[in-house]
Amino acid sequence: MRVRVQTEAFDAGVELDAFSVGLSDVGAVVSFTGLVRQSPEGDLIALEIEHYPGMTERALKDLRERAITRFELSDALLIHRYGRLAVSEPIVMVATASPHREAAFKGADFLMDTLKSNAPFWKKEIRKAGEAWVEAHGRDAKALKRWESS
Amino acid sequence: MRVRVQTEAFDAGVELDAFSVGLSDVGAVVSFTGLVRQSPEGDLIALEIEHYPGMTERALKDLRERAITRFELSDALLIHRYGRLAVSEPIVMVATASPHREAAFKGADFLMDTLKSNAPFWKKEIRKAGEAWVEAHGRDAKALKRWESS
């Protein structure tokens, strides 16, 4: 399964190896893993990630197809978790395989930029002082714009 | 050991997990693995990689320090093999960790571009028809130039 939406933690190394097995005509594999990062104030207890079952899987599958076509990837993997995640747990992983280095890098970068604004996930920070929904950053929209012209 | 030059094969997944253990204040981990790719003609038997012992380790350590400083990485890993490598075996791996996604991506991309022209490795292709040293590509120098202005 090259697109997975799950509550369970995953092991990025195990996923990377499973992804890489049996790929042919591949010279480059890139992986990105996003982790729950402690807040600057050090008071983050957990992230709660909500998603839109059904639409999430569709959006991720569509993204994967777009990335494979656009960057001529040999293969691509997307894993995204939802539910309650403790600090330093993995949230998301993407991996790309390609004959060429540049395509593998660009494909993974594109997947992450695009996923942030196109896959229906919402993060809530659970802090000692209380809970708050994470707001979308202007920089996410800017990051997305990079892929319009190139 | 965050810089390794070795003949033995490595397992990218195991290396990725070992690299990620115990990192603090990290939100993003990127890995790149380069593999021996079959030639378009399908007649590649192996790569023979020669290196300059002593200088190789120095060059890779220096590169790692430059990447960490320039992209404010939390950590970086470089592994490069030498000797005889069969098709689809791993040649090289870099991994970067950072609080932020963009720095982790850019750091890994920079390491690969810079490594190609600064670390004293030379590849020879062993084909059915004979052996030939791989020539440096103009696109490697071009890739390197990307990092001068930005």
Place this chain on the structure above:
Amino acid sequence: MIELRYFAWIRERIGLNGESFASGAKDVSSLIQELRLRGAPYDHVFADLSGIRVAVDQTVVEFDGSLVGAREVAFFPPMTGG
């Protein structure tokens, strides 16, 4: 009948994951008007649409998006995955 789905702060503010709603609206804007006419909490939730996104049958659309043949409409804030 149309199935409405709410996510994140919109879900919390309305107090429901979703609901069935008898609507005659032809587009999303008209549906939102109908919801606002129901009063609290809808009138407050949909007072400012700048922080609200909409998907019709699991595809993101603008507020003028058509509801002809639509079965499911979801309201949520900008996505923050990754």
Place this chain on the structure above:
Amino acid sequence: MIELRYFAWIRERIGLNGESFASGAKDVSSLIQELRLRGAPYDHVFADLSGIRVAVDQTVVEFDGSLVGAREVAFFPPMTGG
């Protein structure tokens, strides 16, 4: 005495990994002149320098690089790692 090291096709063409060489050269260009005067295979190997790179004590330098205090000089083609 200076330690010379050869890599890749230069190593193969000269037929040695390296050698000790009594040189009075002050810079890399002068050292190359001395080597060429030894005749084959050096004269051919160093006839065209466009495909040759040099490191003095494991640091890449240009052909006008100084050899003052140098212990080791390496000749090799452009690197092709990664």
